[in-house]
Amino acid sequence: MANLITKTTELAMTVTLSYVRKGDVAVDATCGGGYDTAALARAVGPEGRVYAFDIQKKALIMTESRLRSHGISNVRLIRESFVSMSSHIAENSAAAVVFNLGYLPGGDHSITTTAETTAEGLEAALRTIRPGGIVTVVMYDGHEAGAEEKKMVLEWAEALDQSRYHAAYVSMINQEKNPPEILWITKKGRE
Ligand SMILES: C[S@@+](CC[C@H](N)C(=O)[O-])C[C@H]1O[C@@H](n2cnc3c(N)ncnc32)[C@H](O)[C@@H]1O
Numbered sequence: 001m002a003n004l005i006t007k008t009t010e011l012a013m014t015v016t017l018s019y020v021r022k023g024d025v026a027v028d029a030t031c032g033g034g035y036d037t038a039a040l041a042r043a044v045g046p047e048g049r050v051y052a053f054d055i056q057k058k059a060l061i062m063t064e065s066r067l068r069s070h071g072i073s074n075v076r077l078i079r080e081s082f083v084s085m086s087s088h089i090a091e092n093s094a095a096a097v098v099f100n101l102g103y104l105p106g107g108d109h110s111i112t113t114t115a116e117t118t119a120e121g122l123e124a125a126l127r128t129i130r131p132g133g134i135v136t137v138v139m140y141d142g143h144e145a146g147a148e149e150k151k152m153v154l155e156w157a158e159a160l161d162q163s164r165y166h167a168a169y170v171s172m173i174n175q176e177k178n179p180p181e182i183l184w185i186t187k188k189g190r191e
Contacts, residue, residue, distance in 0.1 A: 008172065008180045009035075009100070012138050015184060016096050017043045019134040024095035027128060028052040029082035029121055030113065032104050034063030040098065041072045050075045051089055053082045056111055059104055082121040085128055095133050097125040101149060102140045112145050115152040122156060126165070131189035142178035150181065157183055164188055 004011045013036060020026055022045040028037040031052035041050045052075050054060055060077050067075055078088060082099070099121065103112040113121075125135045141147040157167040170182040 005172075008170075008182060009138060011170070012136050012182045012184075013039050013098075015182075016040075016098060016134055016136045019132070019186070020044060020095045023047040025089065025093050026050050027085060027089060027094050027097040027125070029085065029097055029099045029125065030054060030059075030101065031063040031077070032059050032100060034059075034066035036098050036100055037063050037075055038066055038070055038072060040096065041067065041075050042070075044074065044095075046074055048074060051078060051085070052076065053078050053080055053085065055079065055081050056104060056107065058107055062104075081117060083117055083124060085121070085124045089128050091127045092130045094128045094130060096136065097128055097133075098136045098138075099125070100138045101153075102143070102146055109143070112143075113149060114145055115149045118149055119152060119156060122153070126185070126187065129187050131187050133187055135185040137183040137185075139181050139183065140178065141181070153183060157185060160185065 020043040024044045026040040026044050028040055031037045031054045037050055037052040052063055060079055101113045103109045129135055139150045141150045160167055165185050167185045172179045
């Protein structure tokens, strides 16, 4: 296995996929280049479904192309903000909702997630996951909006009711250049 703690996005996805089974529903809240969407789609298999959101046409085109080149067809691509996920996916139904915050690498850096929309999206994600499901958030604080967003996300997570949710936070504490950090939240209770 790869040296997982050195690869934040792989670590985030490896833990996420341990909550996902064949036939499940999963959500990629920010599909970007489609890497996370493809990983979720493989995990749920042809009998499952992934809902992939992004506000940028470019991201949806990139994701669609990645999925096509891997022969993946169990994904619904939605050009909307993740704040509207509740109008597409039933409450308490998804095994996982994944947020990879920030801007599209190689794209327009001004099109980025913000503290305000992310706060709303995370509340929607908590409603969307089933008991036993997971919300995964990969955060970047190397840019101004990202630092503000990360602060908000962590304050929000710290205040979650521990009788309903379990939150865990990973930071690569000795690494320079602001590597991404991970937050996971699981919803307690039986499926
Ligand atoms: C870091 S990239 C995601 C990378 C992606 N997960 C992957 O595997 O390639 C962040 C994406 O979030 C998108 N985004 C920004 N605000 C959004 C919002 N409110 N709803 C959905 N997507 C959003 C951006 O357009 C960008 O493509």
